[in-house]
Amino acid sequence: MSARHRLRSLGTFVLLNGLIPIRTQPLYLVNLLASPLSFLFFLTVVSHGRLIGFGITGGLILTMLSAGTGLQSDLTHYRHDLKFQDVVVASPVEAPVYVAGMALSELVYSIPGLAVFVVLFVVDGFATPTSVAVVVGVLLLVWGFATALAFTLATYFQDVRETFMFSPLISLVLTVLPPVYYPLSYLPGWAQFVARFSPTTYAAALVQGSVGQATVSLSTAAVDWGILGAVTAALFLVAAFKARWKEP
Amino acid sequence: MAEPAIVAEGVSKVYPGSRSGAPALDGLSLEVPRGGIYGLIGRNGAGKTTFVRIAATQLAMTSGTLRVLGQDVRTEERAIRARIACVPQESRPLYFLRTEEVVYLYLKMRGMTSADARRRTHDALEELSLLEVRKRLVSRLSGGLRRRTLCAMVLASDADVMFLDEPTTGLDPLARREVWEAVRRASREHRTILLTTHYLDEAEALSGRLALIERGQRRLEGTPAELRARVRYPYRVTLWGDVPRDQLASYGAVSEIEGGFLVFAREPEARELARWALERGLRLSMGPVSLEDIFLEVVGRSIDADAPLAEEGAEA
Structure with a gap:
């Protein structure tokens, strides 16, 4: 496939799984907004507004993470219930083009969520050239590793119902337990150690550091970027070598 | 003489995790000539779909060699995929698309230009009498119309080899004949169509050559006339x-x-x-004798009876 053909394919997947479904069910657009807005509301109320900033930065991360992990349900459904993956496999479309196209299509659903949190981010006075650059970089990495993880899992699931079980677990492990919605320092020492196993801990630390919610030294930030980048690269490698495009 | 479209030699498949360990394909050898329609017939679980999925590069085989358009399915998948298209068994079009979008977006996905995709979509929908429902959502189509839409999608493509796995299951007699005509037309364009079916009248009406598969093995192969001569x-x-x-x-x-x-x-x-x-x-x-009679004599059972060795944990 030439580069032009790949781009055409990519655009088709965005249309097919992103824009067209919204025509039949516009509520898809607010779906990804529900969880982060709930957290924001909850944090704001219980902290009397003190943690609203964490609700905003956490909301950005959760929205992008959901855009990535949401892919697993769609891919599993398409693979098992509709045999769509088999149709795509037996065609000139390569796996990375399919995954990238489907991942971009999921991003369409997160646009309202991102828009809301970006507006809040700006209104709350967080937007500086540095923080914007950090947030964009972090969100891209979060979306990248979530997409790679979702694709790999989707090729192993035998039924779409398995994704219903995994989605809350992934959400718990990657957004609720790690300090995405609060500073790492709120956790006791042992819990901080455990939280270090979640890549979103580093994502949140970088975003929180960039807007002044936490103090992050340059060297710590460099380590955080390194770990986040390494995790993303590792999950891409897992997706490239372990995901089942062709069934064994 | 042109190289065959598909050459399979001793192809075997045991599904990972199969409790019985029984092979879904057991040393199957086949040669599908280039151009025309080749029918694979057999009972449910005989191994037809497994073979199609291996040849369409969707499934790995356990042993043997299989070449599609001269390329090895193990090592040259990419080259094969560029030239094939497939309607998998039990596949369904994406329900939120309109009928014409299913075909058009499939062609675009394969890298076709918008103008070409639009023209081919129209022709395919017309061929399969789907123009009337082209704007209708797939979710509002009957099962038969959905199946026809999938056939239109693949037949509209520019693939050299098309795999149609039980394409007319669930269609009424008239719709089946429309699909047959479209398949015949596609085969006249020097394309190779590998068709699996357990409708023996369909295999007989469409296939230039056909193979009878039973328990993962080829039991008979030839033109319908040759098969008759062998009983x-x-x-x-x-x-x-x-x-x-x-x-x-x-x-x-x-x-x-x-x-x-x-x-x-x-x-x-x-x-x-x-x-x-x-x-x-x-x-x-x-x-x-009909193909059904031949089947009965060779296999000893009706084609409608399920094969006893249907592989576990996998599509038949």
Whole structure:
């Protein structure tokens, strides 16, 4: 496939799984907004507004993470219930083009969520050239590793119902337990150690550091970027070598 | 002579995690010539879909060699995929698309330009009598129309080899014939179509050559006429009325049917039996055996009976 053909394919997947479904069910657009807005509301109320900033930065991360992990349900459904993956496999479309196209299509659903949190981010006075650059970089990495993880899992699931079980677990492990919605320092020492196993801990630390919610030294930030980048690269490698495009 | 479209030699497949360990394909060898329609027939679980999925690069084989358009399915998948298209068994179009979008977006996905995709979509929808429902959401189509939409999608493509895995399951007789005509037209464009079916009339009506698969092995292969020539009794004579069964046994193999008898016989005996029946004023019909008869003789069971070795944990 030439580069032009790949781009055409990519655009088709965005249309097919992103824009067209919204025509039949516009509520898809607010779906990804529900969880982060709930957290924001909850944090704001219980902290009397003190943690609203964490609700905003956490909301950005959760929205992008959901855009990535949401892919697993769609891919599993398409693979098992509709045999769509088999149709795509037996065609000139390569796996990375399919995954990238489907991942971009999921991003369409997160646009309202991102828009809301970006507006809040700006209104709350967080937007500086540095923080914007950090947030964009972090969100891209979060979306990248979530997409790679979702694709790999989707090729192993035998039924779409398995994704219903995994989605809350992934959400718990990657957004609720790690300090995405609060500073790492709120956790006791042992819990901080455990939280270090979640890549979103580093994502949140970088975003929180960039807007002044936490103090992050340059060297710590460099380590955080390194770990986040390494995790993303590792999950891409897992997706490239372990995901089942062709069934064994 | 052109290289065959598909060459399979000793292809075996045991599904990982299969509790019985029984192979879904057991050393299957086949040669599908380039151009035309090749039918794979067999009972549910005989291994047809497994073979199609391996040839369409969707499934890995356990052993053997398989080449599609001269390329190895193990090492040259990318080159093969560029030239094939497939309607998988039990596949369904994305329900939120309109009928025409299913075809158009599939062609765009394969890298076709918008103008080409639009033209081919129109032609394919027209060919399969889907123009009337082109703007209708797939979720509002009947099962048969959905199946036809999938056929239109693949037949509209520019693939050299098309895999149609039971494409007409669930279609009414008229719709089946429309699909047949579209498949025939596609095959006239020098494309190769590998069709699996357990409708023997379909296999006979469409296939230039066909293979009968049973328990993962090829049991018969050839043109419908060649298959007929290979069976013991190439003619069938049906007699209705009060016929003494014991007088029929000398003509061939006799089985009882509702209101009469079915006799499988060689040509001289069939002619003689027909003469004998006419002299007695019996109602009869006579003709070459059908594919169904051949299947029954070779496999010993009707094609509608499920194969006992249907592989576990996998599509048949």
